[in-house]
Amino acid sequence: MTLTLALFAALSAVFIGLVLALLVLADRQRRRHVARLMRLRPDKPEAAVATKRKARPTYGQAGIIRFIERQLVQTNLRVNVVELLVQVSLGILALYSILVLLAGMTPLLAIALAVIVPLGAAALFIRVAKTRYRAAFTEQLPEALDVFARGLRAGRPISDSLGIVVDTSKGPVQREFSRCRDEMCMGTTLPDTLAGLEARIPTAEISFFSVATSLQAETGGNLIETMEALANQLRERRKLRKKARALSSEARASAAILAALPFAVGLSVAFLNGAYLAPLYTDPRGQIMSGIAVSSIALGMFMMTRMGKLDV
Known part of the structure; x- marks a missing residue:
């Protein structure tokens, strides 16, 4: 004591x-x-x-x-x-x-x-x-890019187009693009602003948006067509991701059922006859067996989850 x-x-x-x-x-x-x-x-x-x-x-x-x-x-x-x-x-x-x-x-x-x-x-x-946060931002990004492209098509500069996105959006998109607009108003260059956005949300969509916008703004290319094409590509990718998630739903459900089955059986046995499972947590050998069993279940859950997860 x-x-x-x-x-x-x-x-x-x-x-x-x-x-x-x-x-x-x-x-x-x-x-x-x-x-x-x-x-x-x-x-x-x-x-x-x-x-x-x-x-x-x-x-x-x-x-x-x-x-x-x-x-x-x-x-x-x-x-x-x-x-x-x-x-x-x-x-x-x-x-x-x-x-x-x-x-x-x-x-x-x-x-x-x-x-x-x-x-x-x-x-x-x-x-x-x-x-x-990244998933919510990626989900709203195509619509935000459409609004951004419309602002550019109307003759607005990039900072004003970002302001239009901020005014018409909500959630993570509004927060991030509002920060980008404020940084540009404070004098930060467009490549540095987009680099900061890419550092906060390191996804493939933001990387492509950052590189495409920076290059088109510096070389004088058609940024409007680039944003519209990027928005369409992100929509197609979102559809493909949802389709892959639907196809892998059976594997994820099987993983959840197989992972919950030992615990459900254990709780049922403990409720019917609690002394039957007492050696598993009172005896040192039972504790070792319980630790190995839980580790094996965790490893199986991890492997089945990775097998059912498709990177799109």
Whole structure:
């Protein structure tokens, strides 16, 4: 019990230190934002020069923060890095307390699980959010390109055509194209703006849109026909993707049924005769067998999911 209390106190101290470090990082992030605003002011040349000198690539903790920022930018989550790290820290502390004080787990194993589970859950949540955000953007992109082409056909410049897309769209398309329009209004060149869009949404559709628009704008080609052809191509690709998803629905349903079948049978047996399955989680040999079985099921689910997923 003394060891448990000591580990709990040590983890609490680490949590407090992490919170203080996050507050320091939040202050640094605020200072960086202020420095960026100062660089845009022409009446502060000294501040701009000093900021440029400080703006050097850093590694370690700052690199991790920037990596998390890049991941959050690719989602529609209304949370910053500091809030995310605080929530993960609270989850680690809460899970450790539950495992040690309520479940009676050993402190070393509880620390490992308390760190792995919240971090894994946060990474999985961000990945799912990124996938859904990209899918929603790609779904709305053909219609946005049609509106963009109509604006160009009416004689509007690229920035005004982007403004028309922003006014007539919603969701991820409105957010991303609004950011592109604002960047161009602030003086960013079209290739740099589209490169930033491609970095936030790294899909094949955006890559083609970025390259085609940049080349046509620089060489003076027919950008209207290019946008219309791209919109038609994206529609055909969307139809093909839906058709492939319909054809692979049987494989995905089979994977779900086969994955749920062992757990359904296990729950039924546990409900009818709970002592029959007790050796699987009370005996060390049963625990090893249970771990191997769950790992095999997870591997089978992964393989069947990959086999039923067609990249179109």
